[in-house]
Amino acid sequence: MLEVDKMLEKCGDFSRLQVFMLLLFSVINLLSAMHYYSQTIISFVPKYWCADGLDLETEAPDVSSCQPLNTNATGHETCHSYNYETYMGYQSFTSEMNWICGEAWKLTLGQSMFFVGSVVGTLVLGYLADIVGRLPILILANLIAMTGNLLTMFGTSLPLFCIFRLIAGFATDSNFLMMYILVMEYMRPSLRTIGLSVCIGVFYCLGSMGAPWVAVLMGSWRGFLLVTSLPFALVPLFYFIVPESVQWLISKQKYDKAMACLKRVAKINGRQLDDSVYAQFIADCKLSQQNTKTTPNLLDLFKTTRLRRNTFILFFKSMVITLCYDAVSRNVQGLGISPFIMFSLSATTILPACLILIALQDRIGRKAMASSSLLLSGVFISVTGIVLYTASNHNTTIVVTLSVIGRFGVTVAYNSAAQYATELIPTCVRGQGVAAVHVMGYAFTFFSAYILYTRTVFSPLPEIILGVLSLLGACLCLLLPETLHRTLPTSLEEGEKFGINEHWYTFSCMEKRSQSVMKLAPARDKSLSASTDSSFYF
Structure with missing residues (x-):
């Protein structure tokens, strides 16, 4: 069977299409970093203290306190209002809702719902990706992430907050992973590490470093969610550029669609192939999958x-x-x-x-x-x-x-x-x-x-x-x-x-060294060298 990697080499495995896909993968890294850290950023707990009976000019204490400041450490008086020392004016969900002290369990519950959503969502969307394809799930996951974060802006009650964070968490990982798989499958094997690592290293790093400062710039948790969620609406446009996984299409025996994807890849990359090349590839795939x-x-x-x-x-x-x-x-x-x-x-x-x-x-x-x-x-x-x-x-x-x-x-x-x-x-x-x-x-x-x-x-x-x-x-x-x-x-x-x-x-490095040594072997050992090299896939 002619391997998919060999066919992609003919259609172009590092040309215009792969560059476009790496650029789009960079966008996904920025968006997924902002989405992942949104759970923590909106839940920041600034320094707080009880405001009951205090003048406006009263200095803030050194540490956060749940009790009125005019009581001792063993007192049990209930505080009815709090003051906050926000960092650079950023108001988090926690400070707006006063989910601190005796109400802190609500924030913990909401955060756990995001985690529950990520576990369930990753399994469900991963299963669907093998049923309907990688590309539809990539788009769906990112739209779910946008929806969950936008709905959270209106989730000022505990039940709604938990439900909306569950929805937002449902997309976590899948909104990144599907694009990762697609880029990896269309990239030349020798360039997968550098291509994927550069995109992740630069853009996920920028998204992670910039996320808290976007929150500071917007001044509130609602502004942060709004600004970081709206760009997800661009992801459906990926459908017109990113092809479906050829390997997945072949594994599902969707040969016509696999051929169409390969022709599209070749067209974008400026390659011209005879129809007989595609036909032979599909014939080889059918033959190898007769008992699969x-x-x-x-x-x-x-x-x-x-x-x-x-x-x-x-x-x-x-x-x-x-x-x-x-x-x-x-x-x-x-x-x-x-x-x-x-x-x-x-x-x-x-x-x-x-x-x-x-x-x-x-x-x-x-x-x-x-x-x-x-x-x-x-x-x-x-x-x-x-x-x-x-x-x-x-x-x-x-x-x-x-x-x-x-x-x-x-x-x-x-x-x-x-x-x-x-x-x-x-x-x-x-x-x-x-x-x-x-x-x-x-x-x-x-x-x-x-x-x-x-x-x-x-x-x-x-x-x-x-x-x-x-x-x-x-x-x-x-x-x-x-x-x-x-x-x-x-x-x-x-x-x-x-x-x-x-x-x-x-190890791969040992195999490489072995080949180099064998290339220096005498001519009389040539047959042994050739038979050994064939097992190394180099």
């Missing part, structure tokens, strides 16, 4: 030995990375630094992390990058946690610096894992599979609070647990097959056989 199941689903990933093993490893890796990221975030709470500044500082790690991927991932391979980044992130977090404990009484600069270092290590691991999972899961269930991997990470953040609670037993214990989990994840990644310079699996059968002859110690 046409309606696979997520559960099929668990029916065969190697696919089941790989899927469980991807699940565990996602769980470890998400747990580590959440632990880093929780360890820097109460720093005494503005949340706006902290957001921007932590977001600066996104670009360097992506540059590390660009520099190393296509050199050492996906497996080596995933394993080493997990190992290094575990070391970063362990050292950070220990130093955070020993330096708890020192200045804020030390704590913030260590926090940023920890975030950097986790970001490298997360970005590496995202591409690895997308390449490793077969096309026919890629939407469901990648969504399930992400959801496992989201779902297991539930346990992060309990892991951190073990600090009451032994201070460094949370970091020890996370370090052991990271080390175990790094070891398990060695059991995954390499995807660098390989034709990605399309069907479940191809996914089961993918990398079947590899060993845990087989």
